[in-house]
Amino acid sequence: MATNKYLSSTCTIAKNAVNKNGITLFKNPGTDITAFLLSVYQHFHFNYPKFYKMDNLGKLGWLTAEILLKDDFERFNYEPEEIGVVLTNSNSSLDNDLKYFDTISDIPSPSVFVYTLPNIVIGEICIRNNFKGEHAFFIQEKFDAAFIAQQVNYLLDNDILQACICGWADVLGQDYKATLFLVEKKKNEQALLFSPENIDSIFNTI
Amino acid sequence: MSKISEHDVFVVADNILSPLGKTTTENFEQLKNGVSGVKQHNNANLSPIPFYASLFDENARFLQSGEGYTKFEQLLIASIADALIDSGIDPKEKKTVLIISSTKGNISLLETEENNPALQQRIAMPASAKLVAEYFGFQNQSIIISNACISGVMSIITGMRLLKAGQYENVVIAGADVISKFIVSGFQSFQALSPAVCRPFDKSRDGLNLGEGAATIILSTQKKFEGSIKVKGGSVSNDANHISGPSRTGAGLAQAVKQAMSDAGLAVADIDFISAHGTATVYNDEMEASALALSGLQSVPLNSLKGYYGHTLGAAGLIESIVFIQSLKENLVIPTLGFAENGVTSEVNVCTSPLQIDAVNFIKTASGFGGCNAAVIIGK
Structure with a gap:
């Protein structure tokens, strides 16, 4: 049954800043991507040693999900199988593919090779949060709000999921942007409706 | 005759393009005869040591005129073209969408071309999807799935759901991957490759073989396909x-x-x-x-x-x-x-x-x- 769904929270990490629900929580201008992502991790006092071995796409997606869910997600309302992740980007894992390719002529590195798949960032988010539901990684030329809404609506309307983290996470060199949305069927106080227009507008604000 | 729900998703046509054959029929005949595509390869462009894999012949041609298309794209085009023959599906129709499934797409270009921003755009999978869609005249934005080794199964599930939701009437699902040094070295680094033909579920199994191939499945909810799988x-x-x-x-x-x-x-x-x-x-x-x-x-x-x-x-x-x-x-x-x-x-x-x-x-x-x-x- 099609019912309304709501954006319980949103988070964007881009342009050396972290923005959650429209509020800038942290800025660190002038740093390169690696230093910036580390500074985000430190600023929020995260303690998750696996973070250090992730590639930049993994770090970006993991941090965005972590801040998205922080204080705003009553995960115990759901079974692990009821929570899913739908992500999109345009460059797949190319940022890390280039790094892996550089190791081939010397000794190919299994720990770098494992990140040569875009859906590994979904795996990282699922491991961290014990999310076991449906997930998918789509490659798209640009952020496609209508497509994401269609996919997520199907999963929630058919009760395949009850909550879904969805959005965009893309890294290539120093260019990066992640915008994630927490979509639920229940409406929190100020939650916006989950609609293509609303997620497109939030994505394009930053 | 059983009642057909308007959301039944029919398999209309398919193709397998592999080292074993260019059509589903050719492939199935080879399988019936117990023929394997897996052989030992000694190719320094792919691996410093010999390895077992099912690979296309180095001189294999997939299209009459493949100019402007990479091997990955040629495989997709050749597979889709065969599946479309006599399928009753028009790719130019507004209710038809293309889904592409691949783990690494054009990544092998890193091994033969100079790395620069133009190459990086060429490697990005939307570039391939656009070329393949234009070749056939698909009208809708293609969907690309890259979700590791479940990509192919996920693309069938995604196609089925788009049809069940009534989003489209026909879905053309094509998947391909090309085996390159990038991929071989990665699996070798994991010590995941078998030194012989692989042995699934066997006591002496010792790893996998990599393989090249493409495949296409066309799905539809059109009533004219009633009775199909x-x-x-x-x-x-x-x-x-x-x-x-x-x-x-x-x-x-x-x-x-x-x-x-x-x-x-x-x-x-x-x-x-x-x-x-x-x-x-x-x-x-x-x-x-x-x-x-x-x-x-x-x-x-x-x-x-x-x-x-x-x-x-x-x-x-x-x-x-x-x-x-x-x-x-x-x-x-x-x-x-x-x-x-x-x-x-x-x-x-x-x-x-x-x-x-x-x-x-x-x-x-x-x-x-x-x-x-x-x-x-x-x-x-």
Whole structure:
């Protein structure tokens, strides 16, 4: 049954800043991507040693999900199988593919090779949060709000999921942007409706 | 005649383009004769040491005029073109969409071209999708799925759902991957490659073989296809356990299998056969056997086709599903090449000789890096 769904929270990490629900929580201008992502991790006092071995796409997606869910997600309302992740980007894992390719002529590195798949960032988010539901990684030329809404609506309307983290996470060199949305069927106080227009507008604000 | 719901999803046409043949029929004939595409290769461009894989001949041509298209794109185009012949599906129709499944797309270009921003744009999969879509005149934005080794099965599930939701009437699903040094070296670094033809579920299994290939499945909800084989249900799950190791319990895959059966409205007794992922790595096959036991499917006959095709990555779920669709049509199940003695702790019923079977439904499973699992049910 099609019912309304709501954006319980949103988070964007881009342009050396972290923005959650429209509020800038942290800025660190002038740093390169690696230093910036580390500074985000430190600023929020995260303690998750696996973070250090992730590639930049993994770090970006993991941090965005972590801040998205922080204080705003009553995960115990759901079974692990009821929570899913739908992500999109345009460059797949190319940022890390280039790094892996550089190791081939010397000794190919299994720990770098494992990140040569875009859906590994979904795996990282699922491991961290014990999310076991449906997930998918789509490659798209640009952020496609209508497509994401269609996919997520199907999963929630058919009760395949009850909550879904969805959005965009893309890294290539120093260019990066992640915008994630927490979509639920229940409406929190100020939650916006989950609609293509609303997620497109939030994505394009930053 | 049973009542047809407007959301029945029919399999209209398919193609397998592999080292074994250029059409589904050619491929199935080779499988019936027990022919494997897996051979030893001694090619310094791919690996400093000899390795076993199922690869296209270096001089193989896929299109009359392939100019402007990479090998990856040529494989997709050739496979889609064959599937479209006499299918009754017009790619230019507004209610038709293209789905592409691949793990690494054009990544092999890194090995032959100079790395610069233009090359990086050429490698990005939307560039390939655009070229393939333009070749056939697809009107809608193509959908690209890159979700490790479950990409092929996930693309069938995604296509089925788009049709069930009434978003489109026809879906053309094509998958391909090209084996390059990038991929071979990565699997070697994981010590995941077998030094011979792989042996799924066998006691002496020692790793997988890689394989090249492309495949296409065309699905439709149009009433004119009534009576065709149907995609009945599917599901995807995540182990939430480890990014490169399968779960020890198989609970994640079991969840996908159970959900797929529930989505299809079917019970264990309705599943006649399992088309397993069966990569022949120690851990995958062990996990898969546990998952099948947890799902109550331990005595259902099963096969793995990795001994014929190797692991064709983003094409695997499609190739292996199409072989089974052919099995449903010919009432003949292809045995598991390389299996001799059960080497997993849970009970499995591995098919070792050609099996005449009047099957109605089969389930295709897949699992991959990132803790992903998928299952789809296809049947009469």
